Amino acid sequence: MATEVLMPALSPTMEEGTLAKWLVKEGDTVASGDIIAEIETDKATMEFEAVDEGVIGKILIEAGTDGVKVNTPIAILVAEGEEVPEEGAKTETAPAPAALNGEEGKTAAPASAAPAPEAPKPDTSPDWPEGTEMKSQTVREALRDAMAEEMRSTDEVFVMGEEVAEYQGAYKITQGLLDEFGARRVIDTPITEHGFAGIGVGAAFGGLRPIVEFMTFNFAMQAIDHIINSAAKTLYMSGGQMGCPIVFRGPNGAAARVGAQHSQCYAAWYSQIPGLKVVMPYSAADAKGLLKTAIRDPNPVIFLENEILYGRSFEVPDLEDFTVPFGKAKIWREGKDVTIVSFGIGMTYALEAAEKLAEDGIEAEVIDLRTIRPMDTDAILASVMKTNRLVTVEEGFPQGSVGNYITSVVMEQAFDYLDAPVINLAGKDVPMPYAANLEKLALVTTDEVVEAVRKVTYR
């Protein structure tokens, strides 16, 4: 049966083009892959190949014709010995392209602009049963214990990174792991973040559960393509077939006097990415419980630690298998006058400020997000509906901050409950300076939190 040769689209945006030249004439025999014509657009000239074998029965559009619409028949291909059908007779035409961008394809994001009249009921259950025995532990020890416990229970879990094995960890987080688990499962890498992050992601595709330590998250910028493009997006791109259970962990944010390239908080960056989970613990108990959850999670998890917090001690429940779920904020202090939301080291300033404010009779409710994605917005909304005022505290840069996102959620879902504009406290909008006095100025402080609370409470 005769086949119509249609004007091709050479790019997704091409609607019409010039049929510049025919390289065959009527009666010529063509095979698949033979160049039969040249098509021109305003951008390029392209060769057009036959996709079927046959004889050029009739050329319908002459060479040099401008404005030929895509999918217009330009020639008729017939089998050897076959006649060109009369006009109007049935030919085998390729169907017209389906409407791929129909209006129905547009679906709004699930966020709703309508105010939520009723306060949500966040999960406020305690993280451990009452009466549990507690022990004092540093954040450093808690993180190590979390990894060791998960490695004991699952052979697929291993840790890799710079200086994690023989050196016992640049910040001693992996202390003792090499002795207990050996070099097969505690692996020193060369200084090659892009490469070992990719190898870690590949190992996760292959069925392992890697913990990839970055000496600091500043160096993970070399590896960010694998974190986002390879780890976070693959489940979606594979239609759910192939996930990536991996933990990227290490210290994040400013330490002390280490300058601009070693002092950045990445919470807001990673929290923007669908497919990632982002965790940033403050206390040792949360560090342990959340890291265990992260290692068990079937998704890529960014686990942001803090060098200054590593040596700080907290009470940790003495339980055989203690975990903290993702997406559940922790209320450290209840209060009725203002809500302070923070996470990670920001909690230090939030809690100190709340102490000071209490002395002046201002009762702040302090919420530790613990996980930035998924975020327990219910806990924030419920609290704001009670206090009607909100201050967010974080160490990262101010533009596009986690606080900015929280503010948008509160504005959309609890606008009528706000008695004052929300204040987002963040690091200053400058690269981190080295000089001691300037560094102090660049970071968020307890005094700034106190001042912000006074502003939103008009006191």
Add this chain to the structure above:
Amino acid sequence: MAARKSTAKSNVSAEELLSYYRDMLLIRRFEEKAGQLYGMGLIGGFCHLYIGQEAVVVGLEATAKEGDKRITSYRDHGHMLACGMDPKGVMAELTGREGGYSKGKGGSMHMFSKEKHFYGGHGIVGAQVPLGAGLAFSDKYKGNDNVTFTYFGDGAANQGQVYETYNMAMLWDLPVIFVIENNKYAMGTSVQRATKSPSLWERGAAYGIKGEEVDGMDVLAVKAAGEKAVAHCRAGKGPYILEVMTYRYRGHSMSDPAKYRTRDEVQKMRSERDAIENVRELLLQGKHASEDKLKEIDRDIKAIVNEAAEFSKESPEPALEELWTDIYA
């Protein structure tokens, strides 16, 4: 290290030769059909065709066993067909339909098959190289003798992460075969305009990785080199590099006018070196197959490809709810 070019050819039965012919022809006809569907607007975005390079994947797949893994770049249709993925599912992914391997959510560059151990389909040039080494790491960790075929182009060979990976793959003796598909052009930049290295495989020597150059237009030469590389990896000797010299007949993607090379250059490759024509001649000259037998194969493949094309048109677009699924496991 002295330049080394493998001249060995695999000794294969007529039956095997016929199956390579069939597999290569399936890729070519599939790709021609994909080009046609693209021209009709049924395939959107990017579409990178594999026409001309068929012998590379078919020759190497002939050396693989169950459990071996493969990963490649965005020019991935040939790899998927060669490892046995269903042409219907591949074509329906190209048209962005529910019946595609990724339910239409991945597209031409992003398809996966756990069943066939095909790990994508990666759109960032060179990113599949450490990922492939990571897959090999997982097999070594588990203590089996599987190998991972990690394919990348001459363009990707200039990415830094390739060399980070070479270093660790050798350091840890990972069972990974780095297959450089040197088709002479990284989009529009010829190899000579991108590097002064006389060969790409030799760069592995800096890390102690063995390798060789292979004639990628000869499926039997590819298979012979692949067998050597696979044996090396399975024996626990670490990675191996194959620089397979091949040629892409079509543009980099569908919207590439290919002004960086002459029509004569392409025509010369097609008429003198075409991998499929070469096998066809071997089959006919050796009287391993008759003209009629080959015609029958042509017809069968045409039917498979047409069926895939029909399926890719008839399969519905994904349900709108699919927008919100598969973000988290």
